[in-house]
Amino acid sequence: xxxxxLKPSKHPLAPYIERLEAGDALLPHSEENVVEVVxxxxxxxxxxxxxxxxxxxxxxxxxxxxxxxFKYFDGEFSFKKLWNHWAHDRINxxxxxxxxxxxxxxxxxxxxxxxxxxxxxxLAEKAIQAKLKGNFLMLGLHRLFPEFLxxxxxxxxxxxxxxxxxxxxxxxxxxxxxxxDRGEIKTINQVVEHIKDGLVEAANFPITxxxxxxxxxxxILPKSANLTFLMDTAVPYVEAVFFRGTPFPGVIxxxxxxxxxxxxxxxxxxxxxYADPLPIGGxxxxxxxxxxxxxxxxxxxxxxxYRQSCRGEDDLRVQICQSFQKSMFCVTTAAxxxxxxxxxxxxxxxxxxxxxxYLEKWxxxxxxxxxxEVNKADDGYCQLFPER
Numbered sequence: 054x055x056x057x058x059l060k061p062s063k064h065p066l067a068p069y070i071e072r073l074e075a076g077d078a079l080l081p082h083s084e085e086n087v088v089e090v091v092x093x094x095x096x097x098x099x100x101x102x103x104x105x106x107x108x109x110x111x112x113x114x115x116x117x118x119x120x121x122x123f124k125y126f127d128g129e130f131s132f133k134k135l136w137n138h139w140a141h142d143r144i145n146x147x148x149x150x151x152x153x154x155x156x157x158x159x160x161x162x163x164x165x166x167x168x169x170x171x172x173x174x175x176l177a178e179k180a181i182q183a184k185l186k187g188n189f190l191m192l193g194l195h196r197l198f199p200e201f202l203x204x205x206x207x208x209x210x211x212x213x214x215x216x217x218x219x220x221x222x223x224x225x226x227x228x229x230x231x232x233x234d235r236g237e238i239k240t241i242n243q244v245v246e247h248i249k250d251g252l253v254e255a256a257n258f259p260i261t262x263x264x265x266x267x268x269x270x271x272x273i274l275p276k277s278a279n280l281t282f283l284m285d286t287a288v289p290y291v292e293a294v295f296f297r298g299t300p301f302p303g304v305i306x307x308x309x310x311x312x313x314x315x316x317x318x319x320x321x322x323x324x325x326x327y328a329d330p331l332p333i334g335g336x337x338x339x340x341x342x343x344x345x346x347x348x349x350x351x352x353x354x355x356x357x358x359y360r361q362s363c364r365g366e367d368d369l370r371v372q373i374c375q376s377f378q379k380s381m382f383c384v385t386t387a388a389x390x391x392x393x394x395x396x397x398x399x400x401x402x403x404x405x406x407x408x409x410x411y412l413e414k415w416x417x418x419x420x421x422x423x424x425x426e427v428n429k430a431d432d433g434y435c436q437l438f439p440e441r
Contacts, residue, residue: 059405066416069424073412074405076398078386080379080427082241085358090244090383091233092355093376096347098226101219103346104149108216112209116264117184117202145342149215152294157211159297159318161289164214164260167278168207177206180264180271210273213262218286221258225251230352241383248387256283283391291388295381296418298323303337325381326422330374344370347377379427389415 062070069079080086107127114128115121123130125138125146137143167173181202185191195202229247232238238247259281262274274280300323306313315321325340332338348369351359359365359372390397394411395404 059402059409062409062413064413064416066419066424069419070409070412070416073386073389073397074408076242078241078245079382079389079424080241080386086241086379087233087239087244088354088358089376090241090380091230091238092352093347093373093380094226095230095352096350096355096373097377097380098223098230099350100144100343100346101223101226103144104146105216105219105223107144107146108149108153108212108219112213112216112262113264116209116266117181117205145346148339148342148346149219151299151339151342152290153208153211153215155297155299156215156289156293157208158299159289159293159321161292163278163280163285164210164274165289167274167280168210172278173207173210173273174203176272176275177203180206180266180273183266183269183271186267206273209264210262213274214260214280214286215290217258217260218282218290221251221255221282225255245383245386245390248384249391252283252287252387252391256281258282260286287388288392291385294324295326295385296324297321298325298327299339301332301338303335304332322418322421325378326385326419326424328374328378328423330371330378333370333374340374341370344373344377347373375427378423382424382427 061067064070072079080090107125110127111121111124115124118124125143126134134143181195185195225248228251229238229244232247238244259276259279260274261272261276261278261280263270263272265271280286297318298321300307300314300321328340333341333344335341351373355376359369362368362372389412394407395401397408397412399405399408
């Protein structure tokens with residue numbers, strides 16, 4: 054078989070495989086798609102900056118605080134901030150914790166493996182003894198329940214790891230926005246290329262975590278663990294948040310007899326690439342908090358598009374969610390390209406076959422995603438719910 058006789062894929066999503074093999078993205082190019090993706094990633098970046106700083110603050114300064122009442126204040130408490138917190142006039146850091154817990158639960162990558170090693174337990178125990186020195190009640194409880202505090206430290210490691218991951222993504226998305234403003238980004242493929250280059254550049258950035266107790270640093274994720282940005286935080290994040298996610302309370306039954314939740318964890322499909330934008334704004338839907346946060350930072354050129362839609366700003370969170378899903382398919386395209394066994398545009402037959410197998414495995418996971426919806430040229434949402 055030669056490259057010229059390589060048969061088209063028979064996969065149900067074969068057109069998307071052909072598109073990727075041609076070097077294009079899962080999201081088709083259009084001027085409006087570029088504006089939507091860059092604009093929403095700019096607002097997302099600003100939110101990620103706040104999320105990442107808070108996660109890292111909690112990991113560093115709320116270490117083994119069992120009742121961290123002011124963990125969302127980044128060490129800058131005031132009654133004005135407390136009132137804004139109660140009035141929900143603030144960044145919803147709860148969503149950042151939702152993503153962290155989702156990563157922790159689904160696992161994957163070197164970070165997940167390391168926090169179950171004897172080395173991690175040894176490091177955690179040193180930090181526990183230092184933190185609880187002289188606290189005989191807590192030390193006694195630690196002896197009775199030896200897994201409780203290490204589990205809290207395991208979670209704090211994910212606070213720090215996700216915070217470091219988001220810091221890099223913030224910088225990547227802000228640079229994308231700056232390049233768009235300078236006229237350097239004009240196509241969806243250029244958006245994907247920018248993200249892929251950023252992922253590759255930061256791939257080996259070390260993920261480490263230590264906490265200061267009594268003036269001394271205690272390592273939790275040491276440099277010797279060889280944890281890195283791409284394989285140990287980025288890939289597990291895509292798996293946990295883009296694909297698997299968790300069932301949203303209020304929209305699905307948690308009753309085991311109802312069989313509405315898959316038995317196997319790997320079959321979960323509640324991530325950002327699958328979520329129906331219409332429930333956004335409903336109670337118990339975690340992405341509602343993210344959309345609420347991003348709506349404060351939507352650039353004017355994107356806000357203009359939303360105002361010109363069939364419902365104007367009445368469904369702003371839904372429109373933001375639709376743009377966000379488009380952007381996440383661009384990020385996913387960059388990940389697919391970056392992790393492929395060979396360049397997707399290769400002309401070598403063996404490499405093309407290896408890539409074909411690789412891409413079909415990806416497409417197996419997109420069957421029930423929103424891929425078809427984000428590829429529609431028309432506004433199906435407005436056609437389904439026209440103005441009255």
